[in-house]
Amino acid sequence: MSLVPADVEVSEPTAAERVCSLLDAASSVVIRACGEHHDLDTPVAVHGSRLRLSAPLDSPLTLAATGEPDGLAVVLDLTDIAPVAVRDRVRGRLTLAGRLRLAHLADDGVSVHLRLDVAHAVLATPYGTSALTGADLALASPDPLARLEADLLTHLADDHRDAITMLTRLLDPQLLTGRPKIHPLALDRYGLVLRLDHPDGHRDVRLVFAEPARDTEEFGHRVHQLLTAAHSGLPAHRF
Structure with a gap:
């Protein structure tokens, strides 16, 4: 759900959607509580401003959360690192504050599910910093x-270099001065981001799909549409 009006063309996720996506894709997080750092190797179940985590039953974090009836004040830290090998691989850093509570015992009997109610979050990227409330994430x-x-990104980078080269035909030729190395940096339902890596710096360019992709099959179709446009010399939406 988005606050963007229906008649406004959307070409990239909102900051709140980026936060939810980053959490949804995470396989581990760092929780700061009571002056300690707790590394949790756990996926995050995202339900708007409410997150679900898992932790060992006897972990200090679980014990601390159990002893706080109003919830344990915590800060969650998460770094978004590009899966493709490029310079400056950090795409963003998320800091999220809220209250951690014991939800229930997990089926394995040795771990618990913890619920984190988000109060506010800050997402810092190379393009700017966004401050959000729990209501925004909800x-x-x-x-x-x-x-x-x-x-998907590593597949493009490793197995479809020819497609990446073809997509550069959609870019302003001036961006390609000096023959930069091109890497797929990010993707979402709205488009694909290419990293133009020069010896003295880099620039990121987003190629926008004609329509958002709802799944991997539609993503493949949208990339094919971009390749067709590139082969035909047609203009593409980009920024």
Whole structure:
């Protein structure tokens, strides 16, 4: 769900959607509580401003949360690192504050599910910093491609270099001065981001799909549409 009016063309996720997507794709997080750092190797179940995590039953974090009836004040830290090998691989850093509570015992009997109610979050990227409230996140959902982004990007980078080269035909030729190395940096339902890597710096360019992709099959179709446009010399939406 988004606060963007229906008649406004959307070309990229909102900051709240980016936060939800980053959490949804995470396989581990760092929780700061009571002056300690706790590394949790756990996926995050995202339900708007409410997150679900898992932790060992006897972990200090679980014990601390159990002893706080109003919830344990915590900060969650998460770094978004590009799955493709490029310079400056950090795409964003998320800091999220809220209250952690014991939800229930897991089926394995040795771990628990913890519920984190988000109060506010800050997402810092190379393009700017966004401050969000729990209410903002409650209106957002993860991108449908978030959990598959790493596999899709590495597949493009490793097995379809010819397609990446073809897509550069959609770019302003001036951006290609000096023959930069081109890498797929990010993707979501709205489009594909290419990293133009020069010896003295880099620039990121987004190629926008004609329509958002709802799944991997539609993502493949949208990339094919971009390739067709590139082969035909047609203009493409980009920024």
